[in-house]
Amino acid sequence: MKHGKNYLNSIKDIDISKVYEPGEAMKNVVASAKAKFDETIELHVRLGVDPRQADQQVRGTVVLPNGTGKKIRVLVIAKGDKADIAEKAGADIVGAEEIIAKIQNENFLDFDVCITSPDMMGQMGKVARILGPKGLMPSPKSGTVTTDIAKAVKETKAGKVEYRVDKTAIIHCPIGKKSFGDEKLLENFNSLMEAIVKAKPAAAKGTYIRSITAASTMGPGIKVNYRI
Numbered sequence: 001m002k003h004g005k006n007y008l009n010s011i012k013d014i015d016i017s018k019v020y021e022p023g024e025a026m027k028n029v030v031a032s033a034k035a036k037f038d039e040t041i042e043l044h045v046r047l048g049v050d051p052r053q054a055d056q057q058v059r060g061t062v063v064l065p066n067g068t069g070k071k072i073r074v075l076v077i078a079k080g081d082k083a084d085i086a087e088k089a090g091a092d093i094v095g096a097e098e099i100i101a102k103i104q105n106e107n108f109l110d111f112d113v114c115i116t117s118p119d120m121m122g123q124m125g126k127v128a129r130i131l132g133p134k135g136l137m138p139s140p141k142s143g144t145v146t147t148d149i150a151k152a153v154k155e156t157k158a159g160k161v162e163y164r165v166d167k168t169a170i171i172h173c174p175i176g177k178k179s180f181g182d183e184k185l186l187e188n189f190n191s192l193m194e195a196i197v198k199a200k201p202a203a204a205k206g207t208y209i210r211s212i213t214a215a216s217t218m219g220p221g222i223k224v225n226y227r228i
Contacts (some may be wrong), residue, residue, distance in 0.1 A: 001003040011220045018223065022189055025214050026182035033178040033216035038069070040217050041178060041185055043224075045171040045196060046210040055203040058165040061143050062195035066184040067159030069177030074156050075099065075111035077124070077138075082117045082149050089153035096120065102125045114186060115144045115152045163196060169210075171196060178216060189224075190212070197228055 014028055026218060033039040039114065049056040055168060058105065075093040076086035086094045098131045102108040104127050113118075114131060116138045124138060131137040138144040142162045146152045175188040193212075200208050212224040 014220055014221065016220060016223075019225045021225050022224060023182065023186055025222050026185040027187065028222050029214045029216055029219065030178055030185065032121045032151070032219035032222070035216075035218045037217075039178045040069070040174050041176050041180075042172060042174050042215055042217075043189065043192060044213045044215070044221070045173075045193075046198075046212075047165055047169050047171065048207045048210050049160065049165060049169055049201060049204045051165050051167050051169050053203065058171065058196065058199050058201065059141055059163065060195055060199045061160050061162050062191055063155050064161060064175065064188040064191055066160040066176060066180060066188050066225075068161060068174050069180060070112075072113055072156055072176070073111045074112045074153055075155065076149060077114065077116040077120050079117075079120070081135075082086050084155055086115075086149045087148040091115070091158055097123065099126055100124065103130055109136065111136070111155050113144065114138050115156070117147060117149060117150065118145055121145060133195060146220050161192070163192065170205075194228055 005096050014032060020028060029041055033041070047058060049058060051057065072110055073092045074090070076083070076091040077096060078086055078094065080094045083096070107130065108173055114136050123137070128137055143152055159175055163171045173192060176185050191221050197209070209226055209228060212226055213221040214224050215221040
């Protein structure tokens, strides 16, 4: 596989066979982010679970103490007082049936997170096939179907992220930007890992955290040690 000049320059300073302690790993992942833009730092966590089993799903949300560095566009689908509360809480787009129709007829997807009140979920089925594959369909498990609209909006804006194991038993999740620096990234790393550990299914046997890799958008993967 051919790699770009920045990647090759970055990997010179990384021992790809070494498993780094979290603090050192964050320093290295920042140093290896050599692109001209503010690269996103992601965590890739391989778990000892079987995602095919319903009782071994790992999914949840966590508010990162330093946010993600990304401006989150929040859509709230609600009516009446709940719509007013959503606007006051800072939602970017607020609506009800007209927004659902716009998604259905115009494939409107100009938002990052969709939050709705339980009374609107009956109508959300109309757009499930559009939002589901994009990871935008509201769900009680992710906290995006809720009666506390204000809390959901504020937490999302503050840096709440959803983590979910994929079919290969890996969680992929952003923990910030290069510009955060290693200390803030470490705080976000610890918050995410604590949440993943707490979400361990009772049915999971053997080693739960198999491996952790941190990487910037254009940089090499850096192996991270983590003790439960």
